[in-house]
Amino acid sequence: MIGLLPALLIAGALVIAPAGPKGRVAAHTPKAPRDGPSAADPERCASDIELFAACVSAGLPATAAAAAVAETYADGRSPWHTVASLAALGVEPQRAWSELRHLPGGDELAGLVTLSATSGTSLAAGCGRIAAQLRAGAGDRAKAKAERAGVLIAIPLTAFFLPAFFVLGLAPAVISLGQTLAN
Secondary structure, eight states: OTTHHHHHHHHHHHHHSOSOHHHHHHHHOOOOOTTSSOTTOHHHHHHHHHHHHHHHHTTOOHHHHHHHHHTTOSSSOSHHHHHHHHHHTTOOHHHHHGGGTTSTTHHHHHHHHHHHHHHOOOSHHHHHHHHHHHHHHHHHHHHHHHHHHHHHHHHHIIIIIHHHHIIIIIHHHHHHHHHHHHO
């Protein structure tokens, strides 16, 4: 009887489990970007904003600083390219910098550059604040992801190993003790 129960548990686990690891791995593996992180990656956006702030602090105008950031993208299709092109054509700063609004921190940067163009305020300090916020948010998301992984790792323990311990370890001992006390 004791040998039959583990066999039934193993057979049940094999029926419930997916066929092989290939399907489990391929279904959840994200595709890697071809040339590094995308433009919408918060870490990449923070780096772009810091580079923009460094260029502005070095004395470049905002248009040239945007062009310098645009050169860091290999594909030539980043929003920074659009901003640099529109600003070089003489488009209003509000319209040109609105191309960054869909990026993390881009809305704040667009507002900061537009305000700077009309009032002459400094860009570097504001850019540093935006980049710090983006990096803090990325750190919080990474920490939450790691905490979720810890919970997901504990699920098999509670779902399979703990019941198996009771069935295979404690139940025979209790049955044996009960039979000994009954005799």
